[in-house]
Amino acid sequence: MNFLRKKKDLTLILGGTGKTGRRVADRLKANGKAVRIGSRSATPSFDWDQEKTWDTSLKGVTAVYITYAPDLAIPGAKDAIQAFVQKAKRHGVKRLVLLSGRGEEEAQACERIVQDSGLDWTIVRASWFNQNFSEGAFIDMVLNGAITLPAGDQVEPFVDVDDIADVVAAALMQDHHNGEIYEVTGPRLMSMADVAADLSKATGRTITYVNVPHDAFVAEIENSGAPKEVTWMLDYLFATVLDGRNAHLTDGVARALGRPPKDFAAYARDVARTGLWKTAA
Numbered sequence: 001m002n003f004l005r006k007k008k009d010l011t012l013i014l015g016g017t018g019k020t021g022r023r024v025a026d027r028l029k030a031n032g033k034a035v036r037i038g039s040r041s042a043t044p045s046f047d048w049d050q051e052k053t054w055d056t057s058l059k060g061v062t063a064v065y066i067t068y069a070p071d072l073a074i075p076g077a078k079d080a081i082q083a084f085v086q087k088a089k090r091h092g093v094k095r096l097v098l099l100s101g102r103g104e105e106e107a108q109a110c111e112r113i114v115q116d117s118g119l120d121w122t123i124v125r126a127s128w129f130n131q132n133f134s135e136g137a138f139i140d141m142v143l144n145g146a147i148t149l150p151a152g153d154q155v156e157p158f159v160d161v162d163d164i165a166d167v168v169a170a171a172l173m174q175d176h177h178n179g180e181i182y183e184v185t186g187p188r189l190m191s192m193a194d195v196a197a198d199l200s201k202a203t204g205r206t207i208t209y210v211n212v213p214h215d216a217f218v219a220e221i222e223n224s225g226a227p228k229e230v231t232w233m234l235d236y237l238f239a240t241v242l243d244g245r246n247a248h249l250t251d252g253v254a255r256a257l258g259r260p261p262k263d264f265a266a267y268a269r270d271v272a273r274t275g276l277w278k279t280a281a
Contacts, residue, residue: 010060011172014038014046015067019131020099023165024065024172031173036061048080054087063095063172064088066114070233072100072107081110085117095120095178097171099164102127102183103245111181122171123181124164127246128237130186130267131161133199134276137234142199142277145207150214150238151192155247157185158195160262167256182252186261189247195264202268203277214238 011028015021016037025035036057038046044056048068058064066084068077081098088096098114101107102125114121132138141147167184171177190198196209217238221231253261271277 008060009062010034010036011063011065012036012038012046012057012061013065015065015069016042018067018069019129019135019161020164020168021065021067023161024168027165027169028172031169033173051083051087054084055091058088058091058093061088061091061093063097064093065097065099065168065172067099068110070229071104071236072110073104073236074106074229074232078106078109078113081113085113085119089117089119093119095122095172097122097124097168099168100125101241102185103241120175120178122177122179124167124171125181125183125252126164127157127159127185129161129164130158130262130264133195133268134271135161137230139276142203142207143279145205145279146210147192147196147199147207148210148212148217149192150212150217151242152211153191153193154242154244155189155191155194156242157187157189157246157249158264159184159186159253160264160267163253163257163261167253170256177256180256182256183250184252184256184261185250187249187263189249190264198265198268199277202265202272204272205277205279 011033013021013025013035016025017039025037028035038057040047045053046057047053068081096114096117096119098111100111100123111123129136133142138147164184167182193209196207199207218231218235221234
């Protein structure tokens, strides 16, 4: 009977085409798990802004990986998470794994909704992603040879998205992660100058860090045509979260997986080998 039950398990991956979501989906599929991708482009479609799409996506689902774009701290996220969790319970979902953010009071309010749901839950509370420099907002800065951000000399323990995906996949597949809050970081505190130095070494090019005024940075993001929610998120992260509150390492990756997290330098070398950061001579 257990075999038959397991065959029917279906995991919904919200943000299933994003940085963490697609990696989590790949890991579950590699382990023979049934997966449904939750995104606007998927069939059935899932859209956080269209609650009518949630029911179809939740049909037959037993576990959900919850990511909220662009960030749980954005206005309206808490209400959306509350409504989604209630709907998930009505559909018979048994397990929730939430991707949250370190040092974000608003995100931790969303965590409490998941913790109080009455379902099995795991929280994966992440620091800034290494992959922001290869798959996110900062890739053009790497290509242009200058990391221009309003970060001063503040340090952050950047975490690799592959480590996050490994923790999330484990939490979705293994019962002993229920009720755990895994605060995941990389193994090293790094300033943006440190990031630029590692990127320079990996690429064989000179990549500098240029500290810029916060207001000028936000204005540049706005002028670039970025979506309003992305501008809001970057403004919030640099003005609020990058103030030293997260300038410490945690053992979340080691506790969840029994191994150390990946270092930024190793990430940079791996990406550099793909040629992603190569520029025209």
